[in-house]
Amino acid sequence: MISKEAITKRFTSYVTIDTESDPNSETTPSTKKQWDLANKLFEELKSIGMSDVSIDDNAYVMATLPSNIKAKVPTIGFISHFDTSPDFTGANVKPQIIENYNGKDIVLNAEKDIVLSPDYFDDLLQYKGQTLITTDGTTLLGADDKAGITEIVSAMEYLIHHPEVKHGDIKVCFTPDEEIGRGAHKFDVKKFGADWAYTMDGSEIGELEYENFNAAAAVIHIKGKIVHPGYAKGKMINSMYMATDFINSLPRLETPEHTEGYQGFFHLHQIEGKVDETKLHYIIRDHDRDKFEARKQMMQQLTQDLNTSYGDEIISVEIKDQYFNMKEKVEPVMHIVDIAEEAMKQLGIKPKIKPIRGGTDGSQLSYMGLPCPNIFAGGHNFHGRYEYVPVESMIKATEVICKIAELTAQRYS
Structure with a gap:
């Protein structure tokens, strides 16, 4: 040809x-x-x-x-x-x-x-x-x-x-x-x-x-407070530690490197972090629409649970659908x-x-x-x-x- x-x-x-x-x-x-x-x-x-x-x-x-x-x-x-x-x-x-x-x-x-x-x-x-x-x-x-x-x-x-x-x-x-x-x-x-x-x-x-995949992008915004480290007791809130809590609270094996076929995942692909502010950039993927919606809800619920645990509105999440x-x-x-x-x-x-x-x-x-x-x-x-x-x-x-x-x-x- x-x-x-x-x-x-x-x-x-x-x-x-x-x-x-x-x-x-x-x-x-x-x-x-x-x-x-x-x-x-x-x-x-x-x-x-x-x-x-x-x-x-x-x-x-x-x-x-x-x-x-x-x-x-x-x-x-x-x-x-x-x-x-x-x-x-x-x-x-x-x-x-x-x-x-x-x-x-x-x-x-x-x-x-x-x-x-x-x-x-x-x-x-x-x-x-x-x-x-x-x-x-x-x-x-x-x-x-x-x-x-x-x-x-x-x-x-x-x-x-x-x-x-x-x-x-x-x-x-x-x-x-x-x-x-x-x-x-x-x-x-x-x-x-x-x-x-x-x-x-x-x-x-x-x-x-x-x-x-059904696909969405999520940005998790964590607010901290920066003060001089020598006088930080009871005052500093290190947003990067809070971000670590968020990351570790998601299912560790539901990531791209552990999934295949029809299995969905959460993928953390970018972190921007300082003491007073950290952003986590995720993509959410699943072939099944119900499971896809459940993954988005899991992120929303995790945000609420951690804020309750911290006793303050430290974490916010924005999720946008990308395609279906x-x-x-x-x-x-x-x-x-x-x-x-x-x-x-x-x-x-x-x-x-x-x-x-x-x-x-x-x-x-x-x-x-x-x-x-x-x-x-x-x-x-x-x-x-x-x-x-x-x-x-x-x-x-x-x-x-x-x-x-x-x-x-x-x-x-």
Whole structure:
């Protein structure tokens, strides 16, 4: 379908553009540098022959591949995000290409002794003999989700050059700020005009997901009192000790490092602390809506209990919902999952249908009226120096996009 050289060239041209998003920014996109890739994609979609190519004031890039059949069939869409996670730097990405991977350790950076090893990341072994693209150990790679963008653009280009593959109207969109939870906030679903869509934002080959966490963010604010430590008896209140009480009162084993599958968690991801004020930043996750609500209530009750124990209103908590489990919106239209599953099977890919331990643009879009399951993009170890993607997985994902378009046309013609 598409050569390894072509898809590698396209992917590396994207990942070398820094598009890290910023959760502390109030703009959309949250960083000006995201415009660099957004504008490149705008021009590239025009150059390959897409129609109705647009880029709005918030950097959302949309385009249409018109139907090449007479029958009226559903309009489908494919979506990926171009920002990268602020968890690890995405500046000066220097991708390394490992041909015919031999199943042994990959030295990412000899000077810093950074090694990508199958002894720790055993998924590497399933790609023995394939071509891997890795980092140089000092940045993330950006396969999340520039692999997805590569696959969508490559699939559209293939379909344009191969009109024998019959399909209906296909919409594509590339979004900013997904990594900070805002990728769908300013997505114009009506303008997009698809009956349903797929995010190309999963990990290893075969992944197909239509369930995700219910998600909330919590900020716990603890007030203390600072006085001279030499004269502090009976006067000082050290907010950091109170924060420790709060942290230790939550279930210790209900954290990301101790959970899997459908198990939810509390995740403390940031602390800002001084004697007179400490803030704890948590995310709350659970697939089950009732358990999700119970987790939020547990935090509220813990705040009340500790304040009662301290005899003062020392602790306050603010909880904001972020997104919900798209299963509720996708199950009534399960044929859209069935089509993706059949596409993989016809291409010799074993579907791996499982819940997402996270969220995608699709989870929010599903509640905005655009049912949107998630499909693998091929990468592994996102958001860090050990990120990698097999080129063969990107090629397979490109083929899945084309096959979904073909099967949809066949089913509804």
